[in-house]
Amino acid sequence: MKIKKKIPLIDQHDKNGFWGGKFGGNFIPETLKKPVDDLTKLFAKIRKDKNFIKKRDYYFKNYVGAPTPFIKLNNLTNYLGGAQIWAKVVSEANGGAHKIYNATVHALICKKAGKKYVIGDTGAGYAGKMLSMAAKKFDLKCKIFMGAKDIKRQKPNCDAMRKNGAEIVPVYSGSQTLVDAVSECMRYWVSNCDTTHMCVGSTVGPNIFVKICGWSTAQISRELKIQLKSEFNAIPKKLKLINCIGGGSSAYGFWSEFIDYNKKQIELIGVEAGGPKKSKLHAAPLSKGAKLGILHGSASYVCQNNEGQINETESISAGLDYPGVSPIHCFLKDAGRARYTYASDEEALNAYKLVTELESISPSLEPAHAFAEAIKIAPKLSKDTIIICNSCGDSYKDRDILKKRLDKHIK
Numbered sequence: 402m403k404i405k406k407k408i409p410l411i412d413q414h415d416k417n418g419f420w421g422g423k424f425g426g427n428f429i430p431e432t433l434k435k436p437v438d439d440l441t442k443l444f445a446k447i448r449k450d451k452n453f454i455k456k457r458d459y460y461f462k463n464y465v466g467a468p469t470p471f472i473k474l475n476n477l478t479n480y481l482g483g484a485q486i487w488a489k490v491v492s493e494a495n496g497g498a499h500k501i502y503n504a505t506v507h508a509l510i511c512k513k514a515g516k517k518y519v520i521g522d523t524g525a526g527y528a529g530k531m532l533s534m535a536a537k538k539f540d541l542k543c544k545i546f547m548g549a550k551d552i553k554r555q556k557p558n559c560d561a562m563r564k565n566g567a568e569i570v571p572v573y574s575g576s577q578t579l580v581d582a583v584s585e586c587m588r589y590w591v592s593n594c595d596t597t598h599m600c601v602g603s604t605v606g607p608n609i610f611v612k613i614c615g616w617s618t619a620q621i622s623r624e625l626k627i628q629l630k631s632e633f634n635a636i637p638k639k640l641k642l643i644n645c646i647g648g649g650s651s652a653y654g655f656w657s658e659f660i661d662y663n664k665k666q667i668e669l670i671g672v673e674a675g676g677p678k679k680s681k682l683h684a685a686p687l688s689k690g691a692k693l694g695i696l697h698g699s700a701s702y703v704c705q706n707n708e709g710q711i712n713e714t715e716s717i718s719a720g721l722d723y724p725g726v727s728p729i730h731c732f733l734k735d736a737g738r739a740r741y742t743y744a745s746d747e748e749a750l751n752a753y754k755l756v757t758e759l760e761s762i763s764p765s766l767e768p769a770h771a772f773a774e775a776i777k778i779a780p781k782l783s784k785d786t787i788i789i790c791n792s793c794g795d796s797y798k799d800r801d802i803l804k805k806r807l808d809k810h811i812k
């Protein structure tokens with residue numbers, strides 16, 4: 402399983418949509434084939450369209466707020482006494498996380514397709530919140546499908562979606578969570594695809610949604626490449642890029658420009674949610690040896706039991722609490738280009754605590770998993786090693802759980 406150079410990873414799939422011959426694909430009902438094919442054709446056209454790219458970049462700059470800052474964490478570096486630790490502060494983007502890049506591109510595609518409605522699914526609510534923001538900005542009507550159980554436990558994000566004018570459609574089937582919301586959203590799309598565009602919030606789902614999302618978040622590594630050259634005059638000789646992995650869209654976006662480099666020069670490290678130390682439950686299909694399965698229209702490593710039933714997952718960070726993972730990360734793992742590991746809830750909380758005590762950034766619990774790995778490895782590394790963590794979300798959304806777990810006033 403080999404990675405080709407000079408071709409974006411999102412395009413390195415075979416004609417059936419599989420990366421490495423087995424990850425991804427299009428496991429969709431026959432009725433979804435037409436809207437998926439139409440979207441695939443439209444996207445192939447617009448990604449080569451100079452005017453569309455110009456528009457995308459205009460809104461990345463003037464709506465998303467790109468480029469987000471790249472800063473050195475001097476205090477954390479001095480405290481750990483090894484490698485230099487830097488952060489790409491993607492949480493400074495509009496809405497407080499990277500999901501706005503994907504939502505913005507989907508809103509632009511929806512407009513380009515001449516559709517007035519955009520729909521999406523959401524679990525913890527961030528994908529829904531960001532899509533509702535983009536819909537409001539671009540004057541689109543927005544419906545968000547959400548499990549009834551999730552609606553109850555994610556009230557602040559639901560309030561935000563409604564404030565942005567989105568309609569939340571509660572899903573009462575099955576476990577009443579994300580898995581069911583995705584199915585319901587796809588079902589709705591089949592019957593309404595003439596007027597409605599569908600957005601998937603991470604690099605997961607049928608092939609085309611993996612591609613669109615990866616194409617959108619790739620902006621993060623384009624920004625970083627320019628920032629690295631400006632800071633160090635060249636790409637550093639010993640670089641480690643650490644990112645948390647839920648579906649894998651922030652990690653792909655953070656890494657895409659750097660995949661062609663030798664792994665001795667640039668190590669890519671993905672950190673999954675190991676869950677509570679005392680629990681057997683986790684959301685770490687790549688690093689805890691999950692088997693290949695099918696979830697939400699594509700094949701990937703999936704947390705499942707011996708019968709192939711999707712396992713319940715558990716993580717302190719809602720954004721990482723997902724049983725599957727992007728097919729492009731499965732491919733990167735099997736090709737040996739990226740290293741995947743996990744951090745427990747407790748390690749993420751400790752990392753959050755240390756980072757916020759020493760520095761003035763406040764990463765959410767998802768990137769706290771990435772910082773946990775940085776804290777683990779930095780002391781053993783040389784001072785000319787540059788570790789960069791993608792601080793992809795802001796902790797404001799986690800204030801209740803942080804207060805409960807750390808009993809600490811959050812800035």
Ligand SMILES: *Cc1c(COP(=O)(O)O)cnc(C)c1O
Nearest residue numbers: 603647648649650651720767794
């Ligand atoms: C949604 C989310 C994630 C997980 O999704 P990826 O696709 O893996 O990026 C991670 N961090 C934050 C802040 C999120 O909102």
